[in-house]
Amino acid sequence: MAITGKRDNSDRRIASLKLQDKEYNELYRKWRIEHKKDYGFYFLDNSDELTYRDGEGFITESPQAAERSVIVEIHSLLAKFLTIYTVLNIVIWLIKDVAPFGDIPILYDMLRFVSSSEYIAVATDYIVKISVRLLPLIYLLRKINMPKKLLMPVKIYNKPLFNIAAPMAMLTFGIATILSNVQHTSAVLMGVDPTFSIWIPQNKVCLFLSALLTAVIIPIISEIVHHGIILQILKQFGDGYALILTSIIAAFTAANYHTFLFTFTIMLVVGFFVVRSGSIVTGFIMRIIISGSVYFLTVLKYTPLPEGMYMTITAAVLFVYIAAGFTAVSVFIIKHSNKISLPLYKMYLDTRERVMCCLTNASVIMWLILTVMLMIIDIKWL
Numbered sequence: 001m002a003i004t005g006k007r008d009n010s011d012r013r014i015a016s017l018k019l020q021d022k023e024y025n026e027l028y029r030k031w032r033i034e035h036k037k038d039y040g041f042y043f044l045d046n047s048d049e050l051t052y053r054d055g056e057g058f059i060t061e062s063p064q065a066a067e068r069s070v071i072v073e074i075h076s077l078l079a080k081f082l083t084i085y086t087v088l089n090i091v092i093w094l095i096k097d098v099a100p101f102g103d104i105p106i107l108y109d110m111l112r113f114v115s116s117s118e119y120i121a122v123a124t125d126y127i128v129k130i131s132v133r134l135l136p137l138i139y140l141l142r143k144i145n146m147p148k149k150l151l152m153p154v155k156i157y158n159k160p161l162f163n164i165a166a167p168m169a170m171l172t173f174g175i176a177t178i179l180s181n182v183q184h185t186s187a188v189l190m191g192v193d194p195t196f197s198i199w200i201p202q203n204k205v206c207l208f209l210s211a212l213l214t215a216v217i218i219p220i221i222s223e224i225v226h227h228g229i230i231l232q233i234l235k236q237f238g239d240g241y242a243l244i245l246t247s248i249i250a251a252f253t254a255a256n257y258h259t260f261l262f263t264f265t266i267m268l269v270v271g272f273f274v275v276r277s278g279s280i281v282t283g284f285i286m287r288i289i290i291s292g293s294v295y296f297l298t299v300l301k302y303t304p305l306p307e308g309m310y311m312t313i314t315a316a317v318l319f320v321y322i323a324a325g326f327t328a329v330s331v332f333i334i335k336h337s338n339k340i341s342l343p344l345y346k347m348y349l350d351t352r353e354r355v356m357c358c359l360t361n362a363s364v365i366m367w368l369i370l371t372v373m374l375m376i377i378d379i380k381w382l
Contacts, residue, residue: 079363157278171325219287
């Protein structure tokens with residue numbers, strides 16, 4: 001590899017590293033060097049160190065070969081982690097499908113002869129929805145063995161951007177909802193029922209606990225998984241690659257055709273704000289606002305209201321969200337235009353090679369088959 005000027009270093013191609021402190025960068029570099037044989041990619045051109053390759057003799061290390069090897073390993077690891085999550089969801093779907101009332105949590109169905117209290121249902125909802133996320137997470141954490149500071153960077157380095165996280169979440173929710181409605185219209189034209197139902201407790205305490213789980217706890221766990229662990233692992237191959245692939249993974253793990261476009265849009269914008277602000281706390285705030293808004297409008301949908309009232313309230317919420325968010329973001333760009341850009345540098349492998357590394361991976365193929373299968377069995381036809 002020809003060297004011109006300063007020796008090549010893969011860190012120079014990751015713009016987000018410049019947004020973190022020295023301690024974070026040193027930990028990230030150390031982790032990647034220690035895991036170069038499996039999940040770590042760190043290339044530092046050093047013409048004094050040679051590698052022997054059959055048929056070629058002693059050559060300098062190839063960054064393309066090193067990156068390709070690590071990408072294959074990481075794709076396999078993430079696919080296994082996602083397969084565990086998907087299999088658990090398939091098991092839950094099978095049990096709920098056998099139970100008398102599919103929209104009510106499993107244990108409540110089986111124990112409804114013991115008590116009619118909704119507390120049992122809510123407790124089961126907590127156990128099932130948290131466990132199905134934590135079990136695969138434990139597997140992933142044990143494999144990567146990454147320091148906590150890398151998994152959950154909390155220090156905010158871009159406070160002006162952090163200050164517009166809330167209005168940006170509102171704007172993103174409004175835009176994603178409109179895109180989702182376009183997707184729903186397309187589904188209807190194809191004969192697919194785009195509606196879905198959820199179980200909403202009638203007891204006020206249970207409703208609060210259900211809202212807490214849906215709007216706060218699950219989004220935080222999701223952020224830790226996607227923009228904490230997965231994003232940090234993939235960031236070593238470039239910020240753009242990490243943001244897009246993380247958003248695709250999040251959309252697929254929802255295993256719901258109806259929310260694919262909504263989830264992808266939300267995760268892409270939130271992920272960008274996490275990277276650009278340097279803190280996962282930004283993601284927590286944005287996801288709680290978005291998930292809380294979704295839950296509110298969903299509960300409202302199943303609340304007895306005068307005809308047309310639900311659509312009026314929804315339209316009003318979307319108008320306020322988009323107007324407030326657009327105004328805040330516009331003011332921010334005028335005052336702090338240099339605080340929002342994120343240079344996306346190209347790494348060593350091109351897009352085609354990365355896609356091929358992914359789509360030819362047996363573990364990835366297995367996960368995609370199971371995920372698509374789960375999406376298909378959840379589709380209802382008109």
